[in-house]
Amino acid sequence: MVALQNLILLGLPATIAGAAIEARAPGAPFALYAYGTGIGGAPVFTSGSKAYIGNATLLQDTEAAPVEFTATSTEELVGSPNTTSNEPTPTWSNLTLLVPETTSDSHEVGFTNSTPGSGMSANGFTFYGEVLLHKGNDGKLKSLWYAVPLDQDGIWSLEWNSTGDDTTGQIPLTLSATAPAHGNGKSQTE
Template identity: 45%
Template sequence: MRTTWLLTALGASAFAVASPVNVERAVSDSPFSLYAYGTGLSGLRLFTSGNATYVGNYELVGDDQAAPVIFTKQDDDTLTGSPDTSVTSTASWSNITFYVPSPSSSKHAVGFAKSVGDVPEIVTEFIFYGAWIATIDTTGTLQTLWYVTPTETDGIYSLKWNATGDSTEGKITIALRTTAPAS
């Protein structure tokens, strides 16, 4: 088992690890889902219509392309997503790449792309520390800059990255995890 030295609390938005970065791989090669946890959010499942990313009940958006995402971790640490066909069969997107805006980007929206070469200023490599998903910056610091903002539909939130410069009211800092809420 590889060891990581954690220098700050796991719940912080960024935490440092010893270099070189050795992070336990908690996610197996099995497909998995991601869930948002934060103030007032108890494990809302991540979903998409093929581009923008949300958490909440996908059925509330009224889009036949909306579906919870089943992720597969690739050898290059990218995550590809496909619709969870156990709950919906209408979504036609599949094998799309999950991304967050890069540190140089002024954008905040987290998304999916069919071809990441078509999307400038993004990060597509993810690391896991236990059930938590993060990125690693150039200094070797794990970044967990996830947050959500409410949409016009109650109970549906847009998934965002790096709240700096986002003046949206009602934003909620979250942890994005592979752990489903307790039933």
């Protein structure tokens, strides 16, 4: 946990070149949590296509649920809903996480149950400890995650590669398989 806090406090470099990193995903299944200024471990969730972080119930969509991931041998992350018995079960499952390629005009992180569209990458996900990185076409490991607040407090849009995105309120993030100690995904100062 101390190593994760140091990465968050010191900031994970946007690109890690030449580092000897052993690709090893956390034990399956696992959740991903976002850490950044004012975001202290908000879970990744979806309603079936777009990726968000925060409290899924605030989206007011019965399809919205936190995602439980498994890693594949082709460096893909496949997610299914993580719900309790008293919550409605979404109709989506086995969705593959997607990030836009750095040359794409899009910044939205999403999910698909089919072949990724042009300009989207579904593989190359690897972990540095518990921190999620993506290996681009250039072979470099990158952490280009950021959040954009939505109109609803407690929910952010999960985005990738802020270059060319002038949306106000962007928050650089680290995505980790380590759950927050306080459990609510809010800043520890709140």
